[in-house]
Amino acid sequence: MITNREEVLENALRVFAKMNYEKASLLTIAKACGLSKPGLIYYYPFKQDLFVAVVDKYIFAMQDPAQKFSFEGSTLLEFIDHHVERVEKTMRRIVGLLDDGNNPQGCSYNFYYFHLLMQVRQYYPDARTKFIALFEKDRKLWRDIIDRAKSAGEIRAEVDTEEVVSMFREVFYGLSFEQAFLSGLDTEELSRKLRFIYSLIKA
The missing domain is CATH 1.10.357 (Tetracycline Repressor; domain 2)
Structure with missing residues (x-):
């Protein structure tokens, strides 16, 4: 099971890039990360928080x-x-x-x-x-x-x-x-x- 925040961001990046923000549910992202939905929420309670973190790291930075x-x-x-x-x-x-x-x-x-x-x-x-x-x-x-x-x-x-x-x-x-x-x-x-x-x- 993934417990690393960086790995969560990498997997979320792939989901957002290949699907889109509206279609990508927290459950879909959690599965891509090898986590349960509560496991993902531990790191990012809201989808927009996760999206912002992905964008800050992989686009703006x-x-x-x-x-x-x-x-x-x-x-x-x-x-x-x-x-x-x-x-x-x-x-x-x-x-x-x-x-x-x-x-x-x-x-x-x-x-x-x-x-x-x-x-x-x-x-x-x-x-x-x-x-x-x-x-x-x-x-x-x-x-x-x-x-x-x-x-x-x-x-x-x-x-x-x-x-x-x-x-x-x-x-x-x-x-x-x-x-x-x-x-x-x-x-x-x-x-x-x-x-x-x-x-x-x-x-």
Whole structure:
């Protein structure tokens, strides 16, 4: 029997991602955890409490740029490579968590993660504020690195920082979303596309 809170969160993650918040009863989650319903309630008395804990750990913490990236390089090109590397590492972790051998719909595990993200917007209290803060952290990270690259003469000084930030971020999010419906994000293709943008702004 599972008695570890972390294991409860991992199993609940799989249930929420592959079913959805409304369908996932506490009994269903308890069974996935190898617990009785009272055993699950010992850890999380209410389904929303459990959902919030799952989302905090596997979305807001996992996708926080301060935790996701640890860039120590000096150039934008180095950051692009670091970005792709860390995205791939995070993706492997997500797939490892979601791949329990149960995939009756044959979806990519990236798709299940996006499915969970959509639920967050609906069921997580004040999700909009959390997403605004998360996205702004990501924009600031790109903005700071791009401004530094402009100052160092790595990229052209006249390029619009905000537009370039949007280009890099939207290629990543757009490709991630589209390929989630297929086999999951191809990080080699992501690298090529980000490097292509870089080639357009390079000094």
